[in-house]
Amino acid sequence: MPTVVRNETDERDALLAYLESQRAGLRRAVLGLDDEQAAARPSASAMNLAGLVKHVARTEEVWVQGVLLGRAEKAGSEEDYVNGFRLLEGETLAGQLDVWARIARETEAAVLALPGLEDTVALPDAPWNPPGMKVSARWILLHLIEETARHAGHADIIRESLDGRTAFELVDLAAREGRPMG
Structure with missing residues (x-):
C-alpha cells in the first residue's frame, strides 16, 4: 500500500524517495512477526515474507553493486538466487532486515556519488x-x-493471509510506533 512520498528536490532524490517508500511497504508487512511467522507459506505459493525481504535486499545489492558499479563479487550466482527466497540455517528476519538496511545505505551513497543518471552499463549475460x-x-x-513494489504487494497479501492484518492497519501501527513511513 503506498503512502505519501516526501517532497523531492530533484530526479535522483525522487527516485531514491520512491524506492524507500516501496521498501517501507515491505518492512511494514513484517512488522511484529517472529521468524516462524515470517517464514510461513499461507498460500499455494512458495513465497514467504522473510524470503521476500531477503530476495529484495539481494536483488538491490546485485543491481547496484554488481551491475551498476561493476563489482563482480556482488554479482550473485544461481545458488544465491535460489537460496534468496528463504531463510537458511542461522538466518533471522531481524538479521535480513539489518542486511537490507545496510544495502539501502550503500545504494543511496552509490546513487548520490554518480556523476549523472545517464551513464550506461551492459546488462549481464542471462537468458532473460x-x-x-x-x-x-x-x-x-x-x-x-x-521489483520492490511488486514484492511489497505480494507481502501485503501474504501478511493478510497470515493474521488478517491489512496494509492500512500496518501503516497505522507503524505510525503509532514512530516508524518511518517511507
Missing part, C-alpha cells in the same frame, strides 16, 4: 536479458522500484 543491451543508472533505479 536481451544480448548486448545497455541500461542507464536511471533505468536500474526504476527497475528496483518496480
